[in-house]
Amino acid sequence: MGYGMAMSLLKAGHLVWGVDINPAQVERFQRDGGQHTAFVDIAGELDGVVAVVLNAGQLESVLFGENGIVSKLKNGSVVLACPTIPPDFAKQMAKRCEEFGIHYLDTPISGGSKKAAAGQLTLMASGTPASFEAATPFVDAISETVFRLGDIAGAGSAMKSVNQLLAGVHIAVMAEALTFGMTQGVEPAKFLEVISKCAGTSWMLENRAPHIVDGDYTPHSSVNIWPKDLEIVLEIANKEGFDAPITKAALDQFKAASEAGLGLEDDAAVAKIYARKAGLTLPGEA
Amino acid sequence: MGYGMAMSLLKAGHLVWGVDINPAQVERFQRDGGQHTAFVDIAGELDGVVAVVLNAGQLESVLFGENGIVSKLKNGSVVLACPTIPPDFAKQMAKRCEEFGIHYLDTPISGGSKKAAAGQLTLMASGTPASFEAATPFVDAISETVFRLGDIAGAGSAMKSVNQLLAGVHIAVMAEALTFGMTQGVEPAKFLEVISKCAGTSWMLENRAPHIVDGDYTPHSSVNIWPKDLEIVLEIANKEGFDAPITKAALDQFKAASEAGLGLEDDAAVAKIYARKAGLTLPGEA
Numbered sequence: 126m127g128y129g130m131a132m133s134l135l136k137a138g139h140l141v142w143g144v145d146i147n148p149a150q151v152e153r154f155q156r157d158g159g160q161h162t163a164f165v166d167i168a169g170e171l172d173g174v175v176a177v178v179l180n181a182g183q184l185e186s187v188l189f190g191e192n193g194i195v196s197k198l199k200n201g202s203v204v205l206a207c208p209t210i211p212p213d214f215a216k217q218m219a220k221r222c223e224e225f226g227i228h229y230l231d232t233p234i235s236g237g238s239k240k241a242a243a244g245q246l247t248l249m250a251s252g253t254p255a256s257f258e259a260a261t262p263f264v265d266a267i268s269e270t271v272f273r274l275g276d277i278a279g280a281g282s283a284m285k286s287v288n289q290l291l292a293g294v295h296i297a298v299m300a301e302a303l304t305f306g307m308t309q310g311v312e313p314a315k316f317l318e319v320i321s322k323c324a325g326t327s328w329m330l331e332n333r334a335p336h337i338v339d340g341d342y343t344p345h346s347s348v349n350i351w352p353k354d355l356e357i358v359l360e361i362a363n364k365e366g367f368d369a370p371i372t373k374a375a376l377d378q379f380k381a382a383s384e385a386g387l388g389l390e391d392d393a394a395v396a397k398i399y400a401r402k403a404g405l406t407l408p409g410e411a
Numbered sequence: 412m413g414y415g416m417a418m419s420l421l422k423a424g425h426l427v428w429g430v431d432i433n434p435a436q437v438e439r440f441q442r443d444g445g446q447h448t449a450f451v452d453i454a455g456e457l458d459g460v461v462a463v464v465l466n467a468g469q470l471e472s473v474l475f476g477e478n479g480i481v482s483k484l485k486n487g488s489v490v491l492a493c494p495t496i497p498p499d500f501a502k503q504m505a506k507r508c509e510e511f512g513i514h515y516l517d518t519p520i521s522g523g524s525k526k527a528a529a530g531q532l533t534l535m536a537s538g539t540p541a542s543f544e545a546a547t548p549f550v551d552a553i554s555e556t557v558f559r560l561g562d563i564a565g566a567g568s569a570m571k572s573v574n575q576l577l578a579g580v581h582i583a584v585m586a587e588a589l590t591f592g593m594t595q596g597v598e599p600a601k602f603l604e605v606i607s608k609c610a611g612t613s614w615m616l617e618n619r620a621p622h623i624v625d626g627d628y629t630p631h632s633s634v635n636i637w638p639k640d641l642e643i644v645l646e647i648a649n650k651e652g653f654d655a656p657i658t659k660a661a662l663d664q665f666k667a668a669s670e671a672g673l674g675l676e677d678d679a680a681v682a683k684i685y686a687r688k689a690g691l692t693l694p695g696e697a
Contacts, residue, residue, distance in 0.1 A: 212595055235609050247609055272605045283595035284605055287588050291611030294584045298657045302576045305644070305658075308651035309498055309569035319558050319570055323521050323533055325577030327613035358591070365594035367689045371584045372591075374660040403653045 126207075126234065127177035129242030130267045132157065134175070136244065137266035142167065168197035173263050174204045177234075180353060181210040188218060195225050203228035203259035209289055209354050211361045212279035219252065219278035228256035231278035232264070233285030237346055245269035249288070251280035286361060289354040290372050295329035296351070297375035300396035303337060307405050313338045314408075336393035340409015348395060349388040351379035412493075412520065413463035415528030416553045418443065420461070422530065423552035428453065454483035459549050460490050463520075466639060467496040474504060481511050489514040489545035495575055495640050497647045498565035505538065505564035514542035517564035518550075519571030523631055531555035535574070537566035572647060575640040576658050581615035582637070583661035586682035589623060593691050599624045600694075622679035626695015634681060635674040637665035 128150065134141045135158045142164045143154035155161050174194055176187050184206060188195045195204065204222055206215065206229060219229035232250040240246050246267050250257070251274040257264075264271055274280040302325070306316045317334045320326055336342060355376040362369045378395050385401075387394045400407045414436065420427045421444045428450045429440035441447050460480055464470050470492060474481045481490065490508055492501065492515060505515035518536040526532050532553050536543070537560040543550075550557055560566040588611070592602045603620045606612055622628060641662040648655045664681050671687075673680045686693045 237610075249605065249609075270608065274601070274605075280596065283592065283597050284601075286595065287592040287597055287602060288606055288609050288611035290588045290591060291584060291606065291613070291616070292609075294657065295581070295611070295613060298577060298580045298584075301655055301657050302573050305576060305648055305653055305655055306569065306573040308653045309572065309647065310566065311569050311573055315560070315570075316573060319535065319560075320574055320577065322556065323535075323574045323578075324523075324614050324618070325574040325581070327577070327581060327616075328610050330577070330613075332610070361595065362591055365689070367591055367594045367685075369587055369591055370660045370663065371580065371587050371657060374656045377656065399653075403651070 126238055126241045127175075128154065129238055129240075130175060130177060130207075130234075130244075130246070131159065132242060133244035134263065134266045135159065137262075139262070139266065142171075165192070165197070168194055169199050171198060172202050173260065174198070174202070175207065175263055175267070176204060177207045180208055180357075181214045184208055184210060184214075184218065189221060195222055195227055198225070198227050200226040201228070201259065203230060203256055203263075205230050205232050205260055205263055207232060207234045209233050209285050209357060210282055211357060212282040212286070213361075215279040215282040216277070228253065228259045229278055230256045230260045230264075231281040232260070233281055234267075235285070235288060236269075239345065240269070241267070248272065249274060249281040249284040251275045251282075252278050286354075286358050290358045290369070292329055293351045293355050293358075293379065294371055294375040295327040296333055296392050297378045297395050299327065299330040299334055300337070300378070300393065300399055303334060304396055304399035304403060304405055304407075307400075308403060333391075333393040336391050337396050338408055340407065342390040342394045344389060344391045346392050347389055348379060348382045348392050351392060351395075352376065352383050355379065412524055412527045413461075414440065415524055415526075416461060416463060416493075416520075416532070417445065418528060419530035420549065420552045421445065423548075425548070425552065428457075451478070451483070454480055455485050457484060458488050459546060460484070460488070461493065461549055461553070462490060463493045466494055466643075467500045470494055470496060470504065475507060481508055481513055484511070484513050486512040487514070487545065489516060489542055489549075491516050491518050491546055491549055493518060493520045495519055495571050495643060496568055497643060498568040498572070499647075501565040501568040502563070514539065514545045515564055516542045516546045516550075517567040518546070519567055520553075521571070521574060522555075525631070526555070527553070534558065535560060535567040535570040537561045537568075538564050572640075572644050576644045576655070578615055579637045579641045579644075579665065580657055580661040581613040582619055582678050583664045583681055585613065585616040585620055586623070586664070586679065586685055589620060590682055590685035590689060590691055590693075593686075594689060619677075619679040622677050623682050624694055626693065628676040628680045630675060630677045632678050633675050634665060634668045634678050637678060637681075638662065638669050641665065 222229040
């Protein structure tokens with residue numbers, strides 16, 4: 126996601142510094158048009174930082190860790206925080222940024238790597254009006270749809286966690302239904318053809334079931350996203366004493382897929398867990 | 412569903428006899444244009460019977476019970492069997508009809524009461540080519556989309572059970588996500604506005620979440636459908652040794668709703684189970 130977003134920022138005419146723990150990715154980005162000077166040297170000149178990391182721990186490290194960026198930024202610049210994190214954690218990050226005179230836009234992203242590369246992401250954004258204003262040039266470059274969810278950091282993350290709950294469950298139950306259908310003589314291709322036109326369809330079914338039908342598990346979005354994101358959902362649900370049994374059942378399937386060594390495959394590979402348990406052979410499998 | 416389908420058959424120019432255990436419904440249908448003569452007297456002249464009942468037991472009773480219709484029908488007439496039933500049971504019913512020289516079309520329906528009244532249902536149909544041919548005048552009157560799923564009764568029911576698995580889970584997880592969102596400060600109306608445009612959406616979310624937002628539980632499709640249909644799914648899954656944990660988790664929610672006295676409300680009322688457990692107040696509740 127991050128690479129595509131960086132490319133979208135380049136295309137919009139920004140000077141962009143790419144930072145990644147993988148030096149090969151940084152070099153690739155420099156060849157693709159990114160800036161070559163050392164990032165730390167120019168931190169004080171940046172208008173914004175787009176943090177596309179995996180989780181809350183990484184976000185805190187990037188912003189406030191040993192080499193954290195926030196203390197080096199100039200007054201009035203803005204952090205766009207894109208990972209899926211607990212809403213309370215977003216509030217904390219915003220507060221700590223404000224102490225440095227830095228705006229913080231809580232802006233989880235949705236849409237996948239293809240939309241990231243096309244500058245067509247959906248943002249679930251919340252933050253002060255000043256944060257929105259400071260973030261506008263970057264928001265415009267990376268997104269097609271922006272939901273403005275209020276003035277308080279955390280509201281964007283709350284909506285994202287709701288979306289992830291549904292998206293994760295819909296992928297896992299698509300796999301459950303597709304493989305259940307196979308036990309009843311319903312071929313995966315016929316499943317996709319019929320169900321995508323019926324009341325049982327979902328955005329995720331239409332997006333992910335083709336991967337299973339084609340036997341192609343190239344990771345557009347990997348299995349390993351879901352144990353992480355659904356754990357966040359359950360963690361913040363638990364804090365409110367909220368029981369989410371369907372989410373739990375879906376999480377178990379993604380955990381099983383991850384533990385079975387499928388973590389880096391496309392998340393549609395959760396179907397392999399169902400297929401193996403039931404002795405079914407999915408398309409493209411030997 | 413049945414009433415709307417009978418009206419669609421009338422509108423298409425058929426002579427239609429309405430049969431229901433509720434005499435008031437029969438009288439209403441007669442006033443609306445249905446035939447007045449006693450059904451049993453003309454059974455031998457019918458070209459087809461459309462059986463819109465609740466389950467396998469009712470279907471068997473209507474077709475082969477004490478006052479069963481099949482033995483009274485003329486050779487070559489057709490039964491359209493619309494309830495959600497196990498595929499193996501559909502095969503049995505077809506075989507028994509054939510012994511009487513009667514065609515059997517396994518044709519579960521999808522779309523809800525509004526589409527039934529408009530003659531716009533989706534049919535998941537399977538049966539011999541002769542069954543399809545005999546059923547064509549009735550199929551044309553009641554449906555907008557027909558999936559022809561092969562020559563063997565049971566294939567239609569198999570696809571329907573796959574669709575019901577997904578539809579039931581999608582309703583329950585919509586309720587789980589909507590109420591979870593409320594614990595995070597996401598209002599139901601905002602949930603619907605945002606999520607329906609994101610990767611977390613589903614056909615059922617877009618159809619049912621508005622009922623919760625409006626606090627309107629008029630039963631377009633009632634809670635009580637789901638314990639029945641999801642039990643059928645699990646029953647036929649169990650026969651194949653197939654484990655469906657997400658379906659089970661959704662079934663538990665519908666059972667809880669049914670046991671809490673919500674069985675005759677719209678199936679979106681499953682959200683009330685989540686709301687009560689979490690101490691949340693849904694729109695329209697005191």
